[in-house]
Amino acid sequence: MxxxxxxxxxxxxxxxxxxxxxxxxxxVYDSDARAKWVMNYDPELREGLISTFGPETFDAHGQLNRTYLAQKVFHDKEELTKLNALVHPQVRQDFHQWLEAHSTAPxxxxxxxxxxxxxxxxxxxxxxxxxxxxxxxxxxxxxxxxxxxxxxxxxxxxxxxxxxxxxxxxxxxxxxxxxxxxxxxxxxxxxxxxxxxxxxxxxx
Structure with a gap:
């Protein structure tokens, strides 16, 4: 493919x-949208995000607190590196699974x-x-x-x-x-x- x-x-x-x-x-695989989904619903990633950035990473409803996380990493290169190290491997795995589901497409x-x-x-x-x-x-x-x-x-x-x-x-x-x-x-x-x-x- x-x-x-x-x-x-x-x-x-x-x-x-x-x-x-x-x-x-x-x-079409939307990396940004899938990253948000994975961050919300992958148990291992959620645990890693909370451990690294604190319980405020998710709101009272258990959803990703994007505003809080953006404030943490936007102006801090070291924090952004930590976030990418957690998220990118999980998104890569999600992409590979998605590819398998669309393997018949040219x-x-x-x-x-x-x-x-x-x-x-x-x-x-x-x-x-x-x-x-x-x-x-x-x-x-x-x-x-x-x-x-x-x-x-x-x-x-x-x-x-x-x-x-x-x-x-x-x-x-x-x-x-x-x-x-x-x-x-x-x-x-x-x-x-x-x-x-x-x-x-x-x-x-």
């Missing part, structure tokens, strides 16, 4: 692009905002970046997340790779810049990925 990673900076429109691929029947997409930063790119064959200008991404995020400030968004962007480096490390790019139509690009990439999947299958 061909595995395509899909990434992009905050506000690039990854989710919309993924939805287009899903409409074409392509399975190819799948793995969506991850921090594809390169988290080394998730090592689990896929190629990476597709959804690209958009920084100013446009900022406007989209402010419109989508009114609780965030411009400073919040800048801080998040600062923790992500630059657009230039992300594009340099990717094999494919889709421009969601409000200048080019997204759907024709998705269809073109879909055909290219199906061809790659066929070629891969022929050599295994």
């Amino acid at each position: 061909l595995k395509i990673g899909i990434t992009g900076g905050i506000g690039s429109g990854k989710s919309i692009v993924c939805r287009c691929f899903q409409l074409l029947g392509v399975p 190819y799948i997409l793995k969506e991850a905002a921090l594809m390169f930063e988290s080394n998730a790119y090592t689990q896929v064959d190629h990476v597709l970046t959804v690209s958009a200008p920084v100013a446009l991404r900022q406007r989209r995020t402010l419109s989508r997340d009114p609780h965030r400030t411009a400073q919040d968004i800048e801080a998040i962007m600062h923790k992500q790779l630059s657009e230039e480096e992300r594009l340099e490390r990717s094999q494919f790019v889709l421009y969601n810049d409000d200048q080019q139509l997204v759907l024709p690009q998705v269809v073109k990439l879909h055909k290219a990925f199906l061809t790659l999947a066929t070629e891969q299958a022929a050599t295994t």
